[in-house]
Amino acid sequence: MRTSFLAREVSGGLRRNFTMTLALIVSVAVSLTLFGTALLMRSQVDRMKGYWYDRIEVSVFLCGPNSLAYTCTGAVTDSQRAAIKAELVSLKPTVQHIYYESTTEAFKRFKEQFKGSSILSQVGPDALPESFRVKLDDPKNFDKIASSLKSMQGVESIQDQRKLLERFFQILKGLQTFALAVAVAMLFVTVLLVMNTVRVAAFARRRETSIMRAVGASNASIRLPFIMEAVTAAVFGAALASASLIAFKYFVIDLRLAPKWTVIAWVTWQEVLVIVPWLFAVGIVTAVLASGVTLRRYLKG
Amino acid sequence: MIRFDHVSKQYKNTNRPALNDIDLTVEQGDFVFLVGSSGSGKSSLLRLLQREEIPTSGTVSVDGIDIGKLANRKVPAFRRTMGIVFQDFRLLPNRTVFDNVAFGMEVIGQSRSEIQQRVPEVLELVGLEEKEKRLPTELSGGEQQRVALARAFVNQPRLLLADEPTGNLDPSTSVGIMKLLDRINRTGTTILMATHDVAIVDQMRKRIVQLDAGRIVRDQERGIYGHTGF
Structure with missing residues (x-):
């Protein structure tokens, strides 16, 4: 045809x-x-x-002066902070990067994120806890490090960003x-x-x-x-x-x-x-x- | 050219065969009238030849080929070797006379130049060269049947099947159609025509094959219709 x-x-x-x-x-x-x-x-x-x-992290928040968690007795001490860091280092290679964020750094980042928002006026520079931000080899390994850190003195809470996502x-x-x-x-x-x-x-x-x-x-x-x-x-x-x-x-x-x-x-x-x-x-x-x-x-x- | 060898055809859900033990031979160039009352098996016989149906038993062969055994995909090529004319003309109402005839060539893939050359020739043969731009509805019944004949003949088939081609026409118009069929027959084309038309059969004096209840009751050279009182 x-x-x-x-x-x-x-x-x-x-x-x-x-x-x-x-x-x-x-x-x-x-x-x-x-x-x-x-x-x-x-x-x-x-x-x-x-x-x-790729960017997911586990935040290990450390005790602030007003923290109520049972692992907190006032703000985290230098020795507690050092012990937590040592524990994290010992968890390599599950833990790949450890980054310490102080209260002032946390506030700076917060200011950037909420630029122009009215929430800024309600948050003082000391309101945000200091933390270790930890990058894992695999986000699924959260439970492994959570179990070894959650009962340590000076750790207020551990947050898995993956859960939120x-x-x-x-x-x-x-x-x-x-x-x-x-x-x-x-x-x-x-x-x-x-x-x-x-x-x-x-x-x-x-x-x-x-x-x-x-x-x-x-x-x-x-x-x-x-x-x-x-x-x-x-x-x-x-x-x-x-x-x-x-x-x-x-x-x-x-x-x-x-x-x-x-x-x-x-x-x-x-x-x-x-x-x-x-x-x-x-x-x-x-x-x-x-x-x-x-x-x-x-x-x- | 055509051989029916002990052919019977029984349709599903019927208890009487439409064709019963038919033996028939038609030679190339023959002109055969199939006569008989309605339901005698004329149309079934033509349908078997077109391979619209397959015999229940026996063989139908055309040019030595058992068409009951023909593979489905070879059926179209087989049908191209024959032309078919119907009682109701079967023209396409929205196409001109020229296009209706050309349709027969277009569907089998003929080139435009072949169509342009062949269609006017055939229209001249059927006497409609003046009316190639008309639509079928603008033509008389006889003219419409001429268009249908032109379409059936346009690919120069060796066999032409006609199922009551004059059934819808008045006697004088029918004579014209028969003259045309006779002309086509004289080019060497075999013609099988089923008909009720007593006057035409008697006038033409061609071979008559009469069917009754699916059996051949008469096969006579140069016969007339009224012989057995139908």
């Missing part, structure tokens, strides 16, 4: 079945956008994990699963819509197809126009979905979120663009399979 003939058949078919085609395009676009969003969230979570797990990542992961579930549901709807559209088109053109069969057109060339119609709609849908992801990256992430939340590592353009071919692939494969199965049932060979 010649391509110009095929092209005329396909465009004619799409125009005659315009509303169904439109529904198909929108449905494909929505499901693929959600699918793309789920993929994008996964890259985002991976990126954040990589970024933060884990919570956050769980929320993101939940959102991601939800987006994926909705995407799958929408894709299912799309499959049904493709099947129905192709079925209606095949019925509307049963005269053409019966003539085609009578004059000896091959099964492939009888089915190809229908399949190509579904694929064309899927390509338009995938293009819309890709455009909306790219627009989201540019208008929402780059122009709005990224300038505000500089501490977060946002998904890169590369990660966004890698998703685009997947959207097209999923859209086209779905269209081909759904229409192929339908034609097998409704156009007898």
Whole structure:
């Protein structure tokens, strides 16, 4: 079959079945956008994990003058501090870096972090405890050092930043699963819509197809126009979905979120663009399979 | 060219066979009328020849090939060797006369230049060279059947099957169609035509194969319809 003939058949078919085609395009676009969003969230979570797990620390807060913990009797003494440090050093290689932060340093950092916030006026330079900030070889080894430090005199509390992050990542992961579930549901709807559209088109053109069969057109060339119609709609849908992801990256992430939340590592353009071919692939494969199965049932060979 | 060898066909969920032990030979260039009342098996016989159906038993062979054993993917190529004309013309209503005829060539992948050359030739043969830009709805029934004939003949098939081609036409128009079929037959194309049309069969004096309840009850050279009182 010649391509110009095929092209005329396909465009004619799409125009005659315009509303169904439109529904198909929108449905494909929505499901693929959600699918793309789920993929994008996964890259985002991976990126954040990589970024933060690298920087994750365990903070060993030392007793201040007003500490109430049972391991505290007033502010930490020099000998207690030295003993804690020695204990940390002995925990190498689980403990990789030890960094001491004094009360004044802690306050300085706090001031930087909350620049312009009214909370600054309520916090005095002595309000923040001094601490050892400890970097572990693996964030999962927190329990190991916590158990050996928590009962030492002069240690007020030990905080695992990973726990805080884990919570956050769980929320993101939940959102991601939800987006994926909705995407799958929408894709299912799309499959049904493709099947129905192709079925209606095949019925509307049963005269053409019966003539085609009578004059000896091959099964492939009888089915190809229908399949190509579904694929064309899927390509338009995938293009819309890709455009909306790219627009989201540019208008929402780059122009709005990224300038505000500089501490977060946002998904890169590369990660966004890698998703685009997947959207097209999923859209086209779905269209081909759904229409192929339908034609097998409704156009007898 | 065509051989039916003890062919029976029974459709699912029926208790009487549509065709019962048919033996029939048709030579290249023959013109055969298939006659018989409705339900006598004429259409089933044509459907077996198009390989729309496969015989329940026996073999149907065309040019020595058992078409019941033909692989599905080879069926389209097989159908290209024949032209088919229907009682209801089966033209595409939204295409012009030219495009309807060209459709038969387009679906089997003929080039544009071949189409441009061949379609006017065939339209001239059927006497519609003036009307190639018309739509089927703008034509009379006889003209529509001529378009259908042109489409069936455009790829120069060796065999032409016609299922009651004059069934929807008035007698004088039918005569025109028959003249055309006769012309096509004289180019060497074998024609098998199922019909009820007594006047036409009597006038043409061609071979008659009469079916009744799925059996051949008469096979006569240069016969007339009314012989057994149908």
